[in-house]
Amino acid sequence: MELRVKRAPRIDIEITVPGDKSISHRAVIIAALSNGECTLRGFLPSEDCMHTVNAMRALGIKIEQPEPTTLIVHGKKRVLTAPKKEINCGNSGTTMRLLAGLLAGQTFESRLVADAGLSRRPMDRVIAPLCEMGASIVAEGPEQTPPLRIRGGSLRGIHYSPSVASAQVKGALLLAGLFARGKTTVEEPLPTRNHMEKMFSYFLVRTAIEDEDAAITVFGDQMPESRDFDIPGDISSAAFWLVAAAAQRRGHLLIRDVGLNDTRTALLGVLLRMGAQVREAVEDVDQVEPRGIVEVTGVPLKATVIQGKEVPQLIDELPILSVAGALANGKTIIRQAEELRVKESDRIAAVAHNLRIMGARVAELNDGMEIYGPAPLHGARVPSFDDHRIAMAFAIAGLFAEGETIVQDPECIGESYPGFETVLEEFTNSKRMQISTPVIGSLAPTPVEEG
Numbered sequence: 001m002e003l004r005v006k007r008a009p010r011i012d013i014e015i016t017v018p019g020d021k022s023i024s025h026r027a028v029i030i031a032a033l034s035n036g037e038c039t040l041r042g043f044l045p046s047e048d049c050m051h052t053v054n055a056m057r058a059l060g061i062k063i064e065q066p067e068p069t070t071l072i073v074h075g076k077k078r079v080l081t082a083p084k085k086e087i088n089c090g091n092s093g094t095t096m097r098l099l100a101g102l103l104a105g106q107t108f109e110s111r112l113v114a115d116a117g118l119s120r121r122p123m124d125r126v127i128a129p130l131c132e133m134g135a136s137i138v139a140e141g142p143e144q145t146p147p148l149r150i151r152g153g154s155l156r157g158i159h160y161s162p163s164v165a166s167a168q169v170k171g172a173l174l175l176a177g178l179f180a181r182g183k184t185t186v187e188e189p190l191p192t193r194n195h196m197e198k199m200f201s202y203f204l205v206r207t208a209i210e211d212e213d214a215a216i217t218v219f220g221d222q223m224p225e226s227r228d229f230d231i232p233g234d235i236s237s238a239a240f241w242l243v244a245a246a247a248q249r250r251g252h253l254l255i256r257d258v259g260l261n262d263t264r265t266a267l268l269g270v271l272l273r274m275g276a277q278v279r280e281a282v283e284d285v286d287q288v289e290p291r292g293i294v295e296v297t298g299v300p301l302k303a304t305v306i307q308g309k310e311v312p313q314l315i316d317e318l319p320i321l322s323v324a325g326a327l328a329n330g331k332t333i334i335r336q337a338e339e340l341r342v343k344e345s346d347r348i349a350a351v352a353h354n355l356r357i358m359g360a361r362v363a364e365l366n367d368g369m370e371i372y373g374p375a376p377l378h379g380a381r382v383p384s385f386d387d388h389r390i391a392m393a394f395a396i397a398g399l400f401a402e403g404e405t406i407v408q409d410p411e412c413i414g415e416s417y418p419g420f421e422t423v424l425e426e427f428t429n430s431k432r433m434q435i436s437t438p439v440i441g442s443l444a445p446t447p448v449e450e451g
Helices: 021-032 047-058 093-104 124-133 167-177 195-202 235-247 266-273 308-314 318-327 338-342 347-357 388-398 410-415 420-427
Strands: 002-005 012-016 037-041 062-067 070-074 109-113 136-139 148-151 183-187 207-210 215-219 252-259 277-284 291-297 330-334 361-365 368-373 381-383 405-408
Touching: 002 388, 002 410, 002 420, 012 420, 021 037, 021 047, 021 070, 021 093, 021 167, 021 195, 021 235, 047 062, 047 093, 047 410, 093 109, 093 124, 093 148, 093 167, 124 136, 124 167, 167 183, 167 195, 167 215, 195 207, 235 252, 235 266, 235 291, 235 318, 235 388, 235 420, 266 277, 266 308, 266 318, 308 318, 318 330, 318 347, 318 368, 318 388, 338 347, 347 361, 347 368, 347 381, 347 388, 388 405, 388 410, 388 420, 410 420
Parallel strands: 012 252, 381 405
Antiparallel strands: 002 405, 037 070, 062 070, 109 148, 136 148, 183 215, 207 215, 252 291, 277 291, 330 368, 361 368
């Protein structure tokens, strides 16, 4: 299969994006542990999130899906049953790591398996602290890779400081902490997305935040209260379209009902630094996850530096920001992003390879890249590396290239963004709704510090 892309005409469009992937995973698991029925609206029915749904079903949880984006989860008061067979996590690292934390607190043995891509990704960073809490976890693959064989048991709370900031590891430990004696504290080296903490708060699980948000504590032996929840649109999915509009002179994009959690909006700050006109307005603060409108007007972008505390909150957006760097004037530098080496692909190598094929000059670093722009991109045949974010990033690059760009093996896009190709067609179709008048005209952009 191939995805063919041609240069876009002027972008002037209003869209919505599917539900947030990170929140969808977490909401299903927490609702399953609750004391009753929970309706989740706005759920992302992607391949990755459905692996989490099917895993919870395998653990004895009844989950109905009357519509693709609506789940009715029948919580069983933290009581899970031993799976009849191994649980397949597919290519979802979030599913595997969060389930490792959940299963660490159970009295039965379970086995988590994965597809070829996820089976190459090391799991030692989640295995070590869970074993410290009292679980027995064996990675059956080489170098601490899946499958994982987990025998849970009587866990004890720990104070853990991971060497690398990871929302997935933090989430796994907090889930395990629900089943542990005492309190479990995760002290992060840098802030990561805080959806698990917010979801715990919404489902009335008692937590404590210490040291200016650097440490989060959950108290053991708690049961979430059943509540309905609306999942906002995924700003990481929106990122592809936001960069497309920002990089096109006079491009104009409005995205409604998108999540505006402040640990996820670093992308907007980067686009502001690069010169784009970016406005956001929170419209719904009733639920724990804020949501609202983002509006972008494009200009000739200028290069920037991405490093330090920004990186953990941009880890999913760095591939598409690398494309923005190739379109910007000057040298864009990405550093301290070695985590990209162990995602669905080696994203540093994949981005550098594809940008070079399309005519950009890129210097690959151990922990990032230097990208020289603006590059006159030309259409090319680029591999997806079976990585959904690489596939989508280079589909967007194709909107700015001369000739036709062909993204190979784009099926992986379904892992996080079903319907991406349909929206892409709207961006390349000049007959679409025009929204040239700014919608959030009175909202001034917020200054953001460099780096």
